[in-house]
Amino acid sequence: MTDKIKIALAQINPKLGDVAGNVARVLAARDEAAAGGADLILAPELVVSGYPPEDLVLKPAFQDACRQGVERLAKETADGGPALIVGSPWVENGKLHNGTFLLGEGKILAKRFKYELPNYGVFDEKRVFVPGPLPEPVEFNGLKLGLPICEDLWFASTSAYLKGKGAEILLVPNGSPYDHDKPNQRIEIAGARQDETGLPIVYVNQVGGQDELVFDGDSFVLDRGKAIKARLPAFVEKIAITEWQRGNDGWLCLPGDVAPVLTSKESIYRAMVLGLRDYVQKNGFPGVLLGLSGGIDSALSAAVAVDALGPDKVRAVMMPSPYTSRESLEDAAACAKLLGIRYDLVSIEPAMKAFEGMLEGVFAGKGRDTTEENIQSRARGVTLMAMSNKLGHMLLTTGNKSEMSVGYATLYGDMCGGYSVLKDIYKMTVFALCRWRNAHFPAGLAGPKGAVMPERVITKPPSAELKPDQTDQDTLPPYDVLDGILSCLVEEEMAVDQIVAKGYDRATVLRVWRMLDLAEYKRRQAPPGVKISRRAFGKDRRYPITNGFRPQ
Template sequence: MNQNLVIALAQVNPTVGDIDGNLARARAVRAEAAAAGADLVVGGELLVAGYPPEDLVLKPAFIDRVEAAVEAFARETADGGPAFLLGAPWQMRGRLFNAALLLDGGRIAAVTRKYDLPNYGVFDEKRVFAAGPLPEPIPFRDARLGVLICEDMWTAAATAALAERGADLLLVLNGSPFEFDKPDVRLDLARARAAESGRPLAYVNLVGGQDELVFDGDSFVIDASGAVMARLESWDERMAVTRWRARDGVWVCEPAAVAARPVGEEAIFAALVTGLRDYVDKNGFPGIVLGMSGGIDSALSAAVAVDALGADRVRLVAMPSPYTSRASVEDAAETARLLGAKLESVSIEPAMQAFGHMLAGLFAGRPADETEENIQARARAVTLMALSNKFGHMLLTTGNKSEMSVGYATLYGDMCGGYSVLKDVYKTTVFALARWRNRERPAGALGPGGRVIPERVITKPPSAELKPNQTDQDTLPPYDELDAILRGLVEDERSIAEMTAGGFDETTVRRVWRMLHRAEYKRRQAPPGVKITHRAFGRDRRYPLTNRFTDLA
């Protein structure tokens, strides 16, 4: 007996809290799928609410709105068009679940509740959701659907239960945030579940940015042997129709388009563009304002901003001081010219002089030190925030993960801003991204092709230029050494002994360890920014501010 099923995979970019907007996207996808003859549309995890909704789901009024909106959408499926399997927070018998709802025939035909709730890193679902039971297959047309919700695919129990209870194929609704090495992890886990169950698997992920998280899509279908039968393009809202057939009860997906997956610098750059674009647009900012120092961090941040928003929404501001070199002034101007963005200039020397006069009596008899350097950084922050307040543009800060790790940043100075696009990007990766962007124009970029960052910006020694002849390496180890140590201490939580056993100089490791732990109070006050690693500062890595533990013995 031959059976057929047409399943549309809907890779959607929701906005947390925008129930009507998210369901409008779902309706548009359903109409497109209906025109293609689909029987079923599969969307991502918590599509109705947006992901992650955090404590928003604890508001009864919000859950009531979700329920009413889903029930209204369910009634629309009485039109003979495709059913829709989508994610929503759902209340049952006084308990709130992360659920997948099958809308079919004008009603909510089935509900699957997430069994395995993640409670690590950026995930704290046990805080707001109850865990569901092991899932049961859902009868649909001629098939029995095995529905998993994100983390349910990461572990084996839910898949085993579905296979034992007769599921024909596995459908996985995901809200899986991007990390630069995560796509292979997802595919390996999907292949493990397919192999264990002997079933094909369709994986549907969200796409887009939500606060610090970015979702890359990368939705796919694999057969029971793990071969990729279809893959949607990453970093873009997409709908793909897949055709399934069964012979003697064994379901297979016919081969479809398999999009290439971005890797390396291409994937990281796409994550930065997506995170910034959606943060700015979803929060209703007209654009961004950014301080241009002539250095590589501000140049790369400007390039990402222009690619994400277009040059007309990016306001670049140079703020020279008496210590700003002529080369930096020229490099800031040349970067703006290459990007096609306007550059304005505001000298901070009058502010420096004013603060000098204000504080002269209190500082009498004391030599100049980092205090005066920090006043310069804070004068720039006040200038940029004034422009942000006056014109409505969000201030984009430009610090990178290397600097934030060791506190090489001025609180209320260069840390000031509404968003930090390089927050989780080490300095060595900043250099790599700048070189990559000069070679490649990303898909969908609104910025120009060709070189966008002057070569001198990439090759000159990095400097804060807060005093004469200053370079970062006056204070920090070389960045290739610093970043390697930080990856061990931050990402891998390795001890000083383990680091030195791995070949690093013990004195340098100890110095970096001290700087890392002393800077925790600064990081607590840093703006949000795009997460690209598995151990980003913030919700991934939460250390106490008052902390007497030491690894220096």
């Protein structure tokens, strides 16, 4: 029996489906931890397969590859180096489980299966996995370890069972996606389990982007009294070694490095950067392309792209029409210059005239309306998609959550593209992030220091510039009002009376509710984008398109 142990927290960025690559990432982490004298390494949930595997995990060939990955990692531990705790899908007695494995001495020493399978929001694990039984502790060097997997920690039963069976430390592998409330929530949940069991908790979360999800890492050790003894930096890969001693009252973690907690604005911005970077790099795109209009949304999208990929991987094009203001032309060019990206100018006026001529006969007797405005947006969409096809760069869309909520976007126009970093960002947050980025440059960004957009981009009234003297507020409520109502409807699912009680005008609330419902068909055709809030459109919020419910 040992009285001292070194446990390494391996905050790794796996790539879903890349079993061989993920095995290599774990082995690289093991080498680094071994150099620091680690005895045991805890890796994230399903690190062998990547998380969440969705229906890929139902393929028998993928299940076999994951099993072989675990077996290979087990063999690597025959060298006498540190043991590993890794996660992987696993078929046992014909049932597919979300498993975690203690590997050492060249073999699989123990395996445990997730008991609480999440089935809400972005999670649908009950669809693909079978829950295991309440997990027994595993023994390692005379130490009894509890291995609750992610969601198991959110319920008291699993931790209580492990405590009752003699567990001395809880080691928790996680695949916990980021939202702006999640870091504090994790600490609160772990603190509740620590209070109930009196056991220290080692919480390791994966880091990186996977489609619309971003995993922020933010791994930690929570010791008795809910003391944070170690905390890894958010949004970066990191291997950290913690030292433990057995005392009269059980195991204690010696104080280690505690990374600072990021501000809300920085954490949101870093989530956007990491989500885009991994989406582009893991899918093999050479870079991104976007329309730079001189407005605030495209300016922020361009800044995030440059901070994620570097200026050489970002290309912008301004596509003026007769309604484009001189200020917009100047501001778009200024943004491109501040960011150091290539900037092209392609007028859509010839396309507008061509469409007017083509449609003159079928539109005879009809006055001009939003149809002509949408033609402009679609001409821009065709132009951008042509450039994307020819150059190979992924097209980045620039619409925000406020616009997508109420349908203030054009199908096959400004909605064209492969990814959106603003998809889950309300307009008022766009303003705040632009001011924050102009004033801050945290470490790890690939873009330039200093301001990345002119002040006028932030202060001028937003406009689609599809007709003379147009502003967004011609069609929409003021954005502070709109965002407040949308937050009540989308994130909180409030009834009209509840929203009105908060001080909003009833007619405006009903109007926004109706626009939100009517735009569902557009959102179904929107590109994926970084999840930031508790309730992003898509997997988090799945509403019917055909919907007869009407609030009073």
